[in-house]
Amino acid sequence: MAIVKPFKAVRPTRAIVGLVAARPYQSYTVNERESRMEYNPYSFLHIVNPGYKYDQEVTGKERYKLVKNRYLEFKEDGIFVQDEKPSFYIYKIVNRYGQKFNGIIATTSAEDYERDVIKKHEDTLAKREQTFKTYLKTVGFNAEPVLLTYPDNDTIAKIIRETQKGHAEFEFTMTYRDTHYLWKIDNKDTIATIQKEFEKMETIYIADGHHRSSSSYLLYKDEKGRNPSHNGTESYNFFMSYLIPESDLVIHEFNRLIKDLNGLTKEEFLIKLDEGYRIENRGLMPYNPSKPHHFSMYLDGEFYSLYLRKTNYQFKTALDALDAQLLYKTILRPILGIHDLRNDDRIEYVNGKHEMITIKSSVDSGEFMVGFGMCPSNVQQMKQIANEGLKMPPKSTYILPKLRSAITIYEY
Structure with missing residues (x-):
């Protein structure tokens, strides 16, 4: 039984989401990062590379604390706004090759990771796990979902199709010419239907993001051990995921x-x-x-x-x-x-x-x-x-x- 839950996402405003969104930090060269930050004050790269503001390299826990500060500044400036109601988010990507990916951004359970309901196919490096766990604990947020895949499901597919007929919260194209769309589902009945369909699934699979999911699990274990009032509903019990059907997944060598x-x-x-x-x-x-x-x-x-x-x-x-x-x-x-x-x-x-x-x-x-x-x-x-x-x-x-x-x- 796979557990998925809606959450109150913090999101960029519609007008600047295309300026805020960024590829993973490591995928940029140093020159690319500096160029984007120089000409785009809204880029998320300013948050994850906080030393740029002081024209110096900052590493370790000092960097993590500054990341949190930059993030709070983005919230204070109204660049990020949190939704009022827990929601699922239908997310569609159309890349420059015409490939389309449709899925749901939700939170998934660290206990499911522990119980092997969420299955893994890659080894992780302990050092990277611990580093990212410390990062998550210090900054208090995660901005990139783990990519999970599930068996094709007609009910979920129908909900996605029907939702996409409505007005998209976001629609923007990045410089790599991939177009992104986001719709919000906050209707309780629709949320319950989606959750029931996932509860029928014995397993779902990590497609990409093994270190992010394992680090979130380590954070869950630490926080659970420190919390004498732990009841399983705390935010650390879950991590953000993008769940797509198996037929949408594309694998290259x-x-x-x-x-x-x-x-x-x-x-x-x-x-x-x-x-x-x-x-x-x-x-x-x-x-x-x-x-x-x-x-x-x-x-x-x-x-x-x-x-x-x-x-x-x-x-x-x-x-x-x-x-x-x-x-x-x-x-x-x-x-x-x-x-x-x-x-x-x-x-x-x-x-x-x-x-x-x-x-x-x-x-x-x-x-x-x-x-x-x-x-x-x-x-x-x-x-x-x-x-x-x-x-x-x-x-x-x-x-x-x-x-x-x-x-x-x-x-x-």
Whole structure:
């Protein structure tokens, strides 16, 4: 039984929401951030980069306290206003490729996370979890929802369609040419219907935001332990999420770039590859794999196709059948000596929205020696891995939609 709850969102005013909303802080280069803050006083980047006001870098807890101050200033100046009634928020994104994403911004339960009603498919780093937990506790708000996915549901889909016939609270287009729409649902009967439909679901799945959800869970555990009057209704029991149906989720792959051949010559490397793969030289024309367990490779100015010799590899779990895991177990670890996919600086990742020509140019530049391309995984693979209690390797999926910060804000 999945628990979702409405909440009183803090939101930018309609007139400036497009100026306030921002991509995640880490996705900007330093020059991009400074340019946006210089010319846009309303950008949420001013809140999460509070040192800009004093022309200096501020880090750690000192930065978190200043983030809270900037946030309160935005509220005092009327840039942010809190809704009076608990609501669900129907949120639609149409990106520049014409892909449409429809879902509900709500709060979801930290207890559901603990009980594995909200399932995970990626490992998290303890240091990042603790850092973001401290951040949430200090600033007292969360401005970017976790992306969750649920089985397609006719009743919820009908409510979303009917709501979208009405006047949107927000409608704005960002510089990346994606258009965002927001509708508010504060009708008690409609809210109850949505909640009942989610209560029928045994599980929902984290698509993107594993660190944000795990940090919110750690905050919940801390606050629950400190509160002798805990009753389960406190704000820390929940975290903000954007829930979309599985059919709306788009998954791209992450391709791999490797800086060296682990001391092997090109010929030695190809011979070792031949033990596990049937190799075909595709020449100068970019090659993309067409089905799972096949890879493309760019090496020394030429493209290759790699076809797994299945007699040498057993699929015992859903994770074994995942291409990112297959590449790691058969090539990256045993041949190229890459054991730590998160921290080894010999490997870099390129999301699959970029074509193999990006792999080619990166290798041709001399920065990398070899690149691998793969097919994207799918929702069913992601769910099966989560259901088996397994975790994907890092950078196994590049999932859309990518959300903006500060369109709705949840206060703890």
